[in-house]
Amino acid sequence: MNHVAVVGAGLTGAATAWRLAQHGVRVTVLERATPANPQGSSHGSARIFRYAYPDPFYANLVAEARGHWDELSEAAGIPLLRHVGSLDFGARRDPAHLAAVLTAIGVGHELLTAEQAATRWPGLHVDGPVLWQPSAGVIDAESAVRAMVELARLAGAAIRPDWTVTGFTADAGRVSIRSAGGDELTADHVVVAAGGWLPALAADLPFRLPPLRVTKEQAFHFPYREPVTDWPTTVHISDDFAAYSLPGGRDAEHRGHKVAEFLGGPDIPSAAGNDGFIDPANRQRVVDYVTKYLPGLIPEPYAETTCVFTTTPTEDFVIDTAGPVTVASPCSGHGAKFAPLLGSIVAASALGITPPPDRFRAPR
Structure with a gap:
């Protein structure tokens, strides 16, 4: 060939x-x-790098991918993966199971109570046990x-x-x-x-x-109430809401946190249907989420963007x-x-x- x-x-x-x-x-x-x-x-400059998957197949794949990111960063001469750690919590996230998967593949982690997490990260409100992955972080996509x-x-x-x-x-x-x-x-x-x-x-x-579902996802950047160095990324899946958050990096002028509802956007025929417009109802759901679970952020987005997800x-x-x-x-x-x-x-x-x-x- x-x-x-x-x-x-x-x-x-x-x-x-x-x-x-x-x-x-x-x-x-x-x-x-x-x-x-x-x-x-x-x-954009902000995507989550995390090891926590309930399926060991993907967790092992992340562990393998880590070496490839190191290779790429060295070849490019610039850091592409920033370690800020990651938190997983919520009734449908099952931190204890995720911890067992990470133990099996040898990835460092801690399983914390809600009280321990609140002491360590006062800007976050969690609703149960929390999985902490210190070697997770943010990719500059x-x-x-x-x-x-x-x-x-x-x-x-x-x-x-x-x-x-x-x-x-x-x-x-x-x-x-x-x-x-x-x-x-x-x-x-x-x-x-x-x-x-x-x-x-x-x-x-x-x-x-397989059937491909294309959606127009929307993400919002919220300013920190207090000057911070690096907040962790979060994945929160409860019975009524699924959200993720991460430091916004360059996209947010390094002064805010990126927050989005997972699969919260409308279906579109293909990426050509991404008109770039923000749904006010989606924005309000995320603002309400920030108010409740991310009190260390001011619940007023100062930047917002759209992104295309293609889902099987x-x-x-x-x-x-x-x-x-x-x-x-x-x-x-x-x-x-x-x-x-x-x-x-x-x-x-x-x-x-x-x-x-x-x-x-x-x-x-």
């Missing part, structure tokens, strides 16, 4: 291009706008994309921005890829890492994808190869933390080196 085209320059596409270029493959990245653009799922794109370029990859893929045809071991501008590119293999635009390309894939019914990723086509959709709102590792998995699948894990495979 001499030439691989990668559709999409978000976290997954950029990671795949970097890893393919490391294999000495000729790579062309086709991006409809610019890498990590605001219409997709990989923009946009900087990671730009770093991987640049590393791929330095290794010989070609980057084509403003090249919107409208479809492709696989024939006799080659792939012809069409653009909205009427251009065509031929490659030996194509990796489709189109994120929220994947539904528009699904008809050309040699797979039966099981929340598993979809990564598979058939002939000259690989699909790479590490979606469901939790793929960012695995990015450089997923690039290795996708590249190995596309090159026929190692198949992806069985649970990522798509039905033929």
Whole structure:
């Protein structure tokens, strides 16, 4: 295989291009706008890196991904993972089970009472036991994309921005890829890492994808009441609300906390339906949540943004190869933390080196 085209320059596409270029493959990245653009799922400086998964499969995958983030940060010459720690709590989060999973994989943690957590983090209000992961933190997603794109370029990859893929045809071991501008590119293999635009390309894939739900998620930045260094990230899942929060970093001018309701936005046909508008009802739900559970924040958002989530019914990723086509959709709102590792998995699948894990495979 001499030439691989990668559709999409978000976290997954950029990671795949970097890893393919490391294999000495000729790579062309086709991006409809610019890498990590605001219409997709990989923009901004704040994504949660956490080990706590109830499923040991994903917890182990995070532990493996950590070394890949260290490799990327060293190669890029900039820190991309900031350790601020993470808290998990709520009736449906089951901190005790999460602690057992982390014990089994050797990740350091503490299981705290609500009173202990309140003493340690007075700006937070928790409603039960809390799992503390000190080695968790925040990923700078946009900087990671730009770093991987640049590393791929330095290794010989070609980057084509403003090249919107409208479809492709696989024939006799080659792939012809069409653009909205009427251009065509031929490659030996194509990796489709189109994120929220994947539904528009699904008809050309040699797979039966699981149902993909695309939603327009909304996040809000709230100022700290008191000067702080680093608040931890939080994942809170109760019987009536699911929310996450993290230091907003560059997106929030380093003076506020990012808070969002998990899957609180409306369904849209694809990422093209992300109009950037904020739903006032969603904003009010998050403001009410901050008032109750994050009293160390002033419950008045000073910045807000939208982001696209592409979710499968099981929340598993979809990564598979058939002939000259690989699909790479590490979606469901939790793929960012695995990015450089997923690039290795996708590249190995596309090159026929190692198949992806069985649970990522798509039905033929």
